[in-house]
Amino acid sequence: MIDLPRVHAAYQSELDEAIHAVVKSGSYIGGPAVAKFQERLTNFMKTPTFGVGNGTDALQIALMALGIGPGDEVIVPAFTYAASAEVIALLGATAVWCDVDPQTFNIDPESVKLALSAKTKAVIAVHLYGQLADLEALENIIGSVPIVEDTAQAFGARFTSGKHKGKFAGTVGAFGTLSFFPTKPLGAMGDGGAIIANDKLLFDHALSIARHGQSKKYVHDIIGVNSRLDPIQAAVLNVKLNHFDESLKRKQEIAALYQDELASLERIELPKRVGYSSHVWHQFTLKVIDGNRDDLQSSLNQAGISSMIYYPISLADQNAYKNMVHRMPIETSRLLCKQVLSLPIDPSMSDEDVLYICQVIKQYF
Numbered sequence: 001m002i003d004l005p006r007v008h009a010a011y012q013s014e015l016d017e018a019i020h021a022v023v024k025s026g027s028y029i030g031g032p033a034v035a036k037f038q039e040r041l042t043n044f045m046k047t048p049t050f051g052v053g054n055g056t057d058a059l060q061i062a063l064m065a066l067g068i069g070p071g072d073e074v075i076v077p078a079f080t081y082a083a084s085a086e087v088i089a090l091l092g093a094t095a096v097w098c099d100v101d102p103q104t105f106n107i108d109p110e111s112v113k114l115a116l117s118a119k120t121k122a123v124i125a126v127h128l129y130g131q132l133a134d135l136e137a138l139e140n141i142i143g144s145v146p147i148v149e150d151t152a153q154a155f156g157a158r159f160t161s162g163k164h165k166g167k168f169a170g171t172v173g174a175f176g177t178l179s180f181f182p183t184k185p186l187g188a189m190g191d192g193g194a195i196i197a198n199d200k201l202l203f204d205h206a207l208s209i210a211r212h213g214q215s216k217k218y219v220h221d222i223i224g225v226n227s228r229l230d231p232i233q234a235a236v237l238n239v240k241l242n243h244f245d246e247s248l249k250r251k252q253e254i255a256a257l258y259q260d261e262l263a264s265l266e267r268i269e270l271p272k273r274v275g276y277s278s279h280v281w282h283q284f285t286l287k288v289i290d291g292n293r294d295d296l297q298s299s300l301n302q303a304g305i306s307s308m309i310y311y312p313i314s315l316a317d318q319n320a321y322k323n324m325v326h327r328m329p330i331e332t333s334r335l336l337c338k339q340v341l342s343l344p345i346d347p348s349m350s351d352e353d354v355l356y357i358c359q360v361i362k363q364y365f
């Protein structure tokens with residue numbers, strides 16, 4: 001889906017130099033590369049941030065900092081990656097499913113209304129595929145219930161209108177969480193993640209949890225975890241942040257080309273752009289509405305084209321989560337599992353690569 005060595009080749013010497021500097025420095029936990037990246041990330045987001053081990057840890061730490069535990073409910077879409085719900089169960093709390101919008105794939109605020117209860121302690125709003133969930137509509141429904149923005153797939157996306165205009169994904173809720181999994185919009189060469197929080201008390205609490213519950217060295221006030229951003233990954237991220245804008249621009253061009261080329265096909269629906277958000281195109285996900293999604297995927301496969309189904313089974317239908325609460329229908333999530341297909345969107349793709357994929361799809365139909 002994404003040829004990372006080819007993406008990295010464009011600035012290989014910068015990467016080699018940054019990694020080598022860490023190797024030579026002897027600072028293998030924390031150190032200057034991590035400090036520099038955290039500072040740059042905070043400046044970029046215009047909101048305080050700190051690094052952790054991965055995006056799943058970031059979600060878990062955010063929920064721990066909100067005091068979520070047994071007896072509490074957290075509302076989460078049934079159509080997302082497992083990590084968004086796993087962390088709720090790990091803390092002994094209960095995931096309550098809500099549905100997503102059939103056009104945007106993001107959390108449906110109206111369905112959250114039906115999932116709310118007196119036990120609701122947080123809502124996880126996932127910005128799926130790179131476009132922002134409608135947080136303003138969500139806030140109007142949930143009032144003061146804290147939002148954790150799962151921003152794993154939407155680094156760099158911004159509100160372009162409304163109450164949050166100009167703000168980046170992850171900076172609106174009580175917490176935002178980032179994943180630097182290599183294929184993510186800002187990807188490392190291994191695992192990495194970050195936490196974003198405006199509120200100083202919540203920020204400090206989350207930071208302490210991520211550092212074994214320490215308030216100062218060897219003073220442990222609360223039970224925490226060990227979750228740190230690795231310095232070699234921070235060094236890679238410092239370089240990749242320099243190239244984020246050009247990578248995003250290329251992905252936007254590729255998405256526009258897909259949209260133009262595939263617009264006339266009646267048996268698919270192209271990704272809908274909402275008016276209030278930019279799109280960082282973590283995925284270019286279309287819907288095959290004639291029931292033949294798997295058949296189209298086989299044809300792409302035969303033509304040497306990768307494609308992916310994010311996600312084939314709703315979380316509510318996974319064995320691991322069968323004890324979680326099902327308070328309202330999640331039929332859109334279930335239908336999307338049968339319809340969605342993500343096409344390659346890799347900043348190192350040429351226009352010819354994209355046109356070839358479009359030609360195979362058009363021939364199929």
Ligand SMILES: Cc1ncc(COP(=O)(O)O)c(C=O)c1O
Pocket residue numbers: 054055056057080081083084126150152153178179180181191192193
């Ligand atoms: C929506 C979502 N949330 C959370 C995660 C977890 O991130 P990580 O793999 O860094 O733990 C991912 C990564 O795949 C994701 O896509």
